[in-house]
Amino acid sequence: MRRRQRIVGFLWRWHRRLGLAAAALVLVLSVTGIALNHTEGLGLDQRFVNAGLLRQLYGVAPHAGTAFRVNSRWLSRSPAGELYLDTQAVAPCRGALVGAAFLDEVIYAACAQELVLITAQGELLESLGSASGVPVPLTGLVIAGDAIALGAAGRWHLADLDALRFDTPPEQDAAILQAVPVELPDAIRAQIPQGPQWLTWERVLLDLHSGRLGGPLGVWLVDALGVVLSLLAVSGFVIWWLRRRRHHTPS
Numbered sequence: 678m679r680r681r682q683r684i685v686g687f688l689w690r691w692h693r694r695l696g697l698a699a700a701a702l703v704l705v706l707s708v709t710g711i712a713l714n715h716t717e718g719l720g721l722d723q724r725f726v727n728a729g730l731l732r733q734l735y736g737v738a739p740h741a742g743t744a745f746r747v748n749s750r751w752l753s754r755s756p757a758g759e760l761y762l763d764t765q766a767v768a769p770c771r772g773a774l775v776g777a778a779f780l781d782e783v784i785y786a787a788c789a790q791e792l793v794l795i796t797a798q799g800e801l802l803e804s805l806g807s808a809s810g811v812p813v814p815l816t817g818l819v820i821a822g823d824a825i826a827l828g829a830a831g832r833w834h835l836a837d838l839d840a841l842r843f844d845t846p847p848e849q850d851a852a853i854l855q856a857v858p859v860e861l862p863d864a865i866r867a868q869i870p871q872g873p874q875w876l877t878w879e880r881v882l883l884d885l886h887s888g889r890l891g892g893p894l895g896v897w898l899v900d901a902l903g904v905v906l907s908l909l910a911v912s913g914f915v916i917w918w919l920r921r922r923r924h925h926t927p928s
Contacts, residue, residue, distance in 0.1 A: 699905045709886040721879040725870065735876055744861040745777035747784050748797055752777045753861050755869050760786055762799040764868040776818030777856050778825060785825050787818035792827065810841050820854040821847035
């Protein structure tokens, strides 16, 4: 009888310890499992991760964030190829953003393959490419006197947007104003999608649920949890069986 009590006591102590050790992981698995069962309702497969730490964990390199300061606003191009005015998506930007200027209440953005015109409020006015006579690839954009000039093929081309002509060079004595590319502020860069959108919260929860979020160690941890839960089931059954035998054993 005493031997059986010692076995039950030993098993009960370890049953509780293993249960406490596994409780946190079981809670994580339960929460992530419930969330994954309602992926569509929660929109997890449509919501993308912008958290810097998680993106680094998945090896998504942060965008360098080169931008131009125009009319007290920040003009930049996202890694996905979208032109942004501060944190507002404006229009596609084909090729690298190589220059920008503000003239006559219009913001001019020179992408390598097109010239984009937007209002000071961020509304797209027009996008002009090679079909409109723009000398692509563009290498820069300046204000030359009272007009816009585009850099291409090693020289500057005045932009006559009414006639869609870009073959006249600026006058030699024309004052040239050129915006210098600078680093985009962190507060703005953090609100711009950093690269192709593939990292969804569904993917993160799936990896957390399986342990893959923690790499090989995380997978082993989930495997260890499976072993612990198996031991809990076995020890719980043995404790119940020994106690049942004790209650049914004649005195």
